[in-house]
Amino acid sequence: MAEIADSFGLLRLPDSIAFGDGSRAGIPTTVAALGSRALVVCDPFLASSEPFAELLQGLDDAGIVYTVDSHVVPELPVKVVEEAIERARTASPDVIIGFGGGSALDLAKLIALGLAHGTPLNRFYGENLVPGPVLPLVAVPTTSGTGSEVTPVAVLADPDRELKVGISSPYLIPRAAVVDPRLMVGAPASVTASAGADALVHAIEAFTAQKRTPTWNEQLPVFVGRNLLSSTLALEAIALIGRSLRRAVHNGEDFEARTQMAYASLLAGMAFGTAGTHLSHAIQYPVGALTHTPHGLGTGMLLPYVMQAILASDAGHLAEIAGALGVGPGSGSTEEAAQAAVEEVASIMADIGLPRDLASMGVKEAQLPHIIELSLTVRRLVANSSLEPTEETVARIVRAAFDGDREALAPITTGGLNEGETQK
Ligand SMILES: NC(=O)c1ccc[n+]([C@@H]2O[C@H](COP(=O)([O-])OP(=O)(O)OC[C@H]3O[C@@H](n4cnc5c(N)ncnc54)[C@H](O)[C@@H]3O)[C@@H](O)[C@H]2O)c1
Ligand SMILES: [Fe+2]
Known part of the structure; x- marks a missing residue:
């Protein structure tokens, strides 16, 4: 008890976290509560997978209009991210879905940020520099590791910086996380x-x-x-x-x-x-x-x-x-x-x-x-x-x-x- 008395607690989390085999079936309903025009950011390998086809079918069935961006590359160069933000402007989504490993989820976060607050992104490098809410994001991980589906961080690479850079802000926490272990079974x-x-x-x-x-x-x-x-x-x-x-x-x-x-x-x-x-x-x-x-x-x-x-x-x-x-x-x-x-x-x-x-x-x-x-x-x-x-x-x-x-x-x-x- 002593430790409770002289300690404190703090968590910042998505509004909803769904976990379990089959929970992916709830993605369309979760998305529909946040918007009607979705941008789905997906790893190119997973874009041709069966679970991804099921997701798109589910969005169709829920009456959600969507576009897919699968230009995810590991290490996320800032140029690739800013190009993705430009493409996303044309689609004009009101909700983003990230489907993939940490790289796809981080790209989805950065697109949600860029659409809300513009580019260049280097203004946001560091902590607490995002000025306000970003587009709502539903994060669906397909690897077990980064935790990006619930974290306030996105990591990218900028040739002007020797090290990868992080953008950390509570505004980057996805609005919803859907963690379905069935999606991880194919990971090498x-x-x-x-x-x-x-x-x-x-x-x-x-x-x-x-x-x-x-x-x-x-x-x-x-x-x-x-x-x-x-x-x-x-x-x-x-x-x-x-x-x-x-x-x-x-x-x-x-x-x-x-x-x-x-x-x-x-x-x-x-x-x-x-x-x-x-x-x-x-x-x-x-x-x-x-x-x-x-x-x-x-x-x-x-x-x-x-x-x-x-x-x-x-x-x-x-x-x-x-x-x-x-x-x-x-x-x-x-x-x-x-x-x-x-x-x-x-x-x-x-x-x-x-x-x-x-x-x-x-x-x-x-x-x-x-x-x-x-x-x-x-x-x-x-x-x-x-x-x-x-x-x-x-x-x-x-x-x-x-x-x-x-x-x-x-x-x-x-x-x-x-x-x-x-x-x-
Ligand atoms: N935002 C955060 O909180 C946070 C935390 C830690 C790491 N990261 C970042 O996450 C990135 C690493 O993410 P990662 O380890 O998830 O890898 P990744 O997203 O880069 O994916 C690695 C490879 O695995 C493949 N893959 C992913 N899921 C698969 C599946 N279910 N079946 C088959 N293939 C699959 C992808 O196609 C890709 O080729 C790094 O860039 C790191 O900086 C972010
Ligand atoms: Fe890590």
């Missing part, structure tokens, strides 16, 4: 692995995010840090992913595992959409830019190193994670349980085929200083962990992740930080 193992790994990172980073005291009478930041409501969702997501990610990757037809992953990824999105993520995400930004590897491959590979680095300052939360994962010595110390959580997460990442270190991802040793420097520019994320947001903190994690040497980070109290030093 590599996508299931990288997206699923990212969902675990979202949950664990939300659960171990910095605890702050909100200034309630001012505009709150988009990401407010660890809080009671996000932590409850994050812990449940961790437990489910621990049980189902390996199974979903190794047998995509395992519908129970697919269902657990779809639900867990949704919960993780709800959690990190308010709490925020931290160091694995900050360091993945430059790693992704240099190696052109999927987002979740980088965040997932980095997570065990980040967990090892926070063990000394946040053993209690890592021990709770061990409990959720069903590992950890029942009678051991908090630190032993925390270490068991790190080992289990490293084992999950290895079992689903993620690279174990930065070198295996194609990073060269000479690039490490650049990675450290650029990670530190993603200030919001670096400052959202329980560690001091210093160059030394990031450098130790990056070095250990390059060498594949978690032991270099454990125990952190005998390294760069003094024993007993508080790192909040």
Whole structure:
């Protein structure tokens, strides 16, 4: 109870979230409540799929006029996004549907933004810079990972910026999310692995995010840090992913595992959409830019190193994670349980085929200083962990992740930080 007394809760979510096998049948009704002219943003691969044909039939039956835009590309270059906004102006929709992985959902969010507030989009890069509501969006994910169906973020690439950029605003939260695990069954193992790994990172980073005291009478930041409501969702997501990610990757037809992953990824999105993520995400930004590897491959590979680095300052939360994962010595110390959580997460990442270190991802040793420097520019994320947001903190994690040497980070109290030093 003590934790409730000195903590707080905050969630910002869609007006409605539907989850379950068959819930896709409700999309036309959900859309009809928001508008009558829909723009459907869909991944080109999925545009020829049976569930997508069923969706269009359902829209027809509900009397909704629609156009389809399937010019979704991974990494979403800003030029592609602004061209999509131009095309959408001609169609003049009053509701947007995003159907696909994180890339399709983010494009749908950015079109909803561009139609409401115009281009260029670089005016909105950063946090809380969207001036008002965007077009209503119904988000239908077909991967289990990004949580974009419930988050206030859209990510894109701009050649003027070295790193991908995020537009974060509560106005970007979809009005409705429809999460039907049946839609994820066809996702390839590599996508299931990288997206699923990212969902675990979202949950664990939300659960171990910095605890702050909100200034309630001012505009709150988009990401407010660890809080009671996000932590409850994050812990449940961790437990489910621990049980189902390996199974979903190794047998995509395992519908129970697919269902657990779809639900867990949704919960993780709800959690990190308010709490925020931290160091694995900050360091993945430059790693992704240099190696052109999927987002979740980088965040997932980095997570065990980040967990090892926070063990000394946040053993209690890592021990709770061990409990959720069903590992950890029942009678051991908090630190032993925390270490068991790190080992289990490293084992999950290895079992689903993620690279174990930065070198295996194609990073060269000479690039490490650049990675450290650029990670530190993603200030919001670096400052959202329980560690001091210093160059030394990031450098130790990056070095250990390059060498594949978690032991270099454990125990952190005998390294760069003094024993007993508080790192909040
Ligand atoms: N907005 C957010 O909150 C948020 C959070 C994390 C990541 N992201 C972004 O999301 C993107 C990654 O999204 P993703 O991992 O979902 O991948 P993705 O959307 O880029 O899709 C990856 C591939 O999987 C295919 N695919 C998707 N669903 C499928 C299915 N059911 N069956 C068969 N193939 C399928 C797609 O055709 C594509 O080729 C990155 O750009 C990342 O920056 C956004
Ligand atoms: Fe992520």
